[in-house]
Ligand SMILES: NC(=O)c1ccc[n+]([C@@H]2O[C@H](COP(=O)([O-])OP(=O)(O)OC[C@H]3O[C@@H](n4cnc5c(N)ncnc54)[C@H](O)[C@@H]3O)[C@@H](O)[C@H]2O)c1
């Protein structure tokens with residue numbers, strides 16, 4: 173039974189349309205009604221047992237209708253996290269003793285369950301809990317998560333096949349052990365796919381995990397855990413703890429068996445986690461692997477040769493889909509004066525016309541609400557500052573209303589000062605800063621914008637002149653980990669555009685790729701000599 177197997181060849185999950193009258197739309201509507209009509213107990217799962225955390229309760233609400241409570245979680249306490257650490261350590265020997273194929277089969281089954289019977293549930297949870305439009309939910313909680321699970325199985329297999337050469341009389345092998353200890357996965361609110369990928373990628377490579385989702389993503393995280401259980405994930409392999417993460421910081425991060433952190437979220441939180449590890453560095457059994465994908469100040473650069481319709485579409489979709497709450501969202505644009513004069517009014521009219529509302533009731537809406545009160549306050553403050561600044565013109569949007577949901581209108585700000593904070597600060601909302609440059613200053617503009625923000629996540633060049641494209645690609649080589657030519661800077665697809673950025677945007681280990689999975693193994697080189705020497709003397713000794 174020790175055959176070296178091939179794993180199924182992965183292909184990207186097709187995106188369903190949810191057109192009016194379609195079967196998938198009817199199934200989604202029914203699930204939205206069902207989940208929206210319940211009050212869920214958003215439990216932890218520790219050692220396979222579901223129970224509520226021991227700390228303060230947190231209501232999880234619909235962002236577009238914040239009086240409606242979807243369920244309640246309780247913050248995990250230090251004792252809860254200690255129990256999760258114990259469960260992860262207990263489950264580790266049996267989990268790593270399973271073959272790669274056995275572990276992979278669980279993720280492949282989870283992908284099939286999500287592609288079929290669980291699709292409407294996870295999409296409905298993402299629409300309700302994170303205020304994604306149906307189209308944005310489908311590309312995230314269905315397609316991207318299915319892709320992560322199927323493609324990672326193939327990428328992990330490729331890691332295992334990397335073997336050294338052997339000279340005559342010797343057999344050299346590379347063994348891929350899991351890390352010695354447990355991995356902590358801490359996940360953001362904005363992508364159900366990222367939340368599902370971060371704990372399962374280390375688990376696939378044989379590690380056991382403590383998973384701490386964002387409270388505002390907990391409804392979808394809750395169902396993700398149920399899918400993994402139905403797929404056969406043994407108890408203790410992934411232990412879900414709920415809440416704000418304080419107890420994880422207190423208990424799991426300084427633990428001697430912390431073997432790695434798999435994080436996606438803000439730059440500030442990642443730096444806090446890294447600092448905590450640094451402060452405890454002498455106490456660990458091994459150096460913890462730190463993998464973190466964080467913030468962005470993503471750009472669209474337009475050249476005078478750009479196709480105006482391509483530019484407008486890249487800006488509208490890139491900046492405002494999912495309310496600009498993608499780490500990849502276009503939040504600054506550099507447009508030549510000649511082109512801006514031609515597209516500005518039409519572009520701003522399109523932005524003003526974008527539909528925004530209760531995405532769970534109106535499946536045709538383009539946008540929903542921003543995630544919570546804190547995000548709303550941040551965006552409101554940024555817009556009010558811009559409205560009060562002489563150097564900034566508010567060209568579109570500028571409105572906000574939190575009476576029913578946390579609604580912020582898609583907003584376009586123009587400033588002649590390319591150092592203003594609208595070009596440097598991640599607002600993580602539907603706010604786009606535009607700087608208009610003189611056509612003759614293309615090169616100088618590239619030099620200025622290259623390093624003005626601390627991030628290097630995504631960026632796009634919109635141009636038809638090949639020399640202009642080449643100049644942007646070269647000068648902005650280190651300004652983005654994902655670079656797009658004549659496309660929006662969002663919407664990376666697993667297996668096609670491995671995703672991640674550098675500088676303050678993260679460790680760039682490219683989620684959903686072989687480079688990420690390599691971080692979750694600890695290699696052992698084995699040399700076997702078939703006819704070992706029996707005399708210590710070398711020929712030159714005579
Ligand atoms: N580069 C990427 O791939 C990528 C993808 C998605 C989101 N992001 C970034 O994520 C951010 C938005 O997500 P967010 O608001 O959920 O980020 P966040 O940093 O506020 O939270 C991320 C996670 O960290 C947890 N957390 C916060 N403080 C903690 C602490 N002291 N100890 C332990 N856990 C703690 C949160 O509860 C959450 O689970 C943006 O900056 C965005 O750019 C980056």
Ligand SMILES: N[C@@H](CCC=O)C(=O)O
Pocket residue numbers: 362363497498499500661662663664665671
């Ligand atoms: N991978 C996603 C962004 C994830 C961050 O929020 C994209 O490419 O748009």
